[in-house]
Amino acid sequence: MKTKYDVLGIGNAIVDILTHVEEEFLIREGLTKGSMQLVDEPTAATLYDKLGQAIECSGGSAANTVAGLAALGSRTAFIGKVRNDQLGRIFRHDIQALGADFPTPAAENGPTTAYCQVLVTPDAERTMCTYLGACVNLTETDIDPDLVQNAAITYLEGYLWDPDAAKAAFRKAIRLAHQAGGKVALSLSDPFCVTRHKEEFLSLVKEDIDILFANEEEILTLYGTRDLDEASHRAREDCDIAVITRSEKGCRIVNGGNGGNLLDIAARPVHALVDTTGAGDMFAAGFLYGLTRGDDLATCGRMGNLLAGEVITHLGARPDIDLKSFLDENLENNLA
């Protein structure tokens, strides 16, 4: 399959508002550490008033992955909905500046561009409150068949299952991708997101997903087990490839084809951990970068580990350095 794009990402188009908080703040506000919670605009405004000084940085799970891939030189595109406002302009600039195509028109009216208040605790864990804003207006009509049919991999974020209209867009993208012979990848996004949509996700994963990304908690939640080996076994039956990210332990690659082996790839210890925002997204970028250029699965896993290890050393989920040089140097020196 000769394609124009290595990866087409479809997801919520979000600008992150990142700030530091103490553990007590999360307790006081009743926020579950490490989770992503959806909030309405008044709730977001009330929370914002309680937050300290912040910085703003483009975000969104699949968009972060596309940004990482684009920074590495992959041919990428992104579908997601912003409004024609200042945050929307920032989001569009940032993803295009990295070289990704972003043809989805901005909404001319309705809710503002989505933003996510990312609260980073001293242990570098992030807890997120997302106002979906314009993302609720992503619909089937935003799924341009030309884009999907020209992508080797169509990558979807689980979070996209939250805004109702996006589900239809999601399903249309899967249908078009498979018709054209492309692969469909899904990131489960968040254990709470999995809980919200468990039955639908289970049937999606079984029927439609070729490549699954999940962290340990997400895949355990999906399969309703506390046993990682059992979850791995289930995933092997459901998908061609499942990749389970395991924080400091690295990742497990579950290979559904080719004899069905498991690969556990250790990660290098990360010093100076600052902010885990985007770790899973950048893992997926590194992994898909390798996969689409034909690397073996172990190398894909090492590259995912490396990129996840890089993004957590600074605030924000987007690449902060020349990712390509970083990856090449680490692989050459066998540091992954």
Next chain:
Amino acid sequence: MKTKYDVLGIGNAIVDILTHVEEEFLIREGLTKGSMQLVDEPTAATLYDKLGQAIECSGGSAANTVAGLAALGSRTAFIGKVRNDQLGRIFRHDIQALGADFPTPAAENGPTTAYCQVLVTPDAERTMCTYLGACVNLTETDIDPDLVQNAAITYLEGYLWDPDAAKAAFRKAIRLAHQAGGKVALSLSDPFCVTRHKEEFLSLVKEDIDILFANEEEILTLYGTRDLDEASHRAREDCDIAVITRSEKGCRIVNGGNGGNLLDIAARPVHALVDTTGAGDMFAAGFLYGLTRGDDLATCGRMGNLLAGEVITHLGARPDIDLKSFLDENLENNLA
């Protein structure tokens, strides 16, 4: 004089858009490295299209100083004009979150909130293109006499001389401050800004300014000399205190009163220099923090050096750490 505020800052209310560029980019775009250039909106938009991924962070020279002072626990307020848009909301949130009062109402129409494209080269120098936006609508009526009369020091940025209507606001603030027995401080902001307004700045400094902040290039430009001692001598005649920041050399304090001595305060070497944006602003914050709590001038200079040394180790002009602890630890351990 018993006051409600230690420092009232008046300046352009700006959100910074920070990004890395190579030296060649500045040359190609005809930008003078290290300078601040005013641009109209189409020019800003054209430049933005050429820039890489960025992060956004509240900025503005006097606003940065107020933010630093507020973070240290000083009683502060800020006067400046944003619009009621997303960037304006970000600016307002960030300065208030640090504890500063910001009573200036947002403009309901007219140009958007100002933004500054901050281009950081690999040597950590920053080159700025500013779209003044809503700042041009700061007028005399925004200078609330109650605020000015209740501030021990009214701190003005030279950049405020760029939008025409703000000049009248600037002069009103000086008049009110002096009537109430307060001191007036001015930062010269930028050598090009000094060149633009040289005659007016010379007469301001001579007649109205009690405390002058300038870097070496700015004060040399102001007095039309290449001799720092000559410029220091002239400043001693014009102001109570003049503080000349000298990058890695630290600062020179020119004491107009009390026998007129000069104090040269060395700075500690800074490792891991990232971005010089805000160095002068945070110097002023450290210096004014000491001055308003009654420290001797040498200690004020050391605190200015320390804060300037901190802000250049990260991207953006606003404090990134607990500044008070940072200052206390460094002073206690005699590391300044």
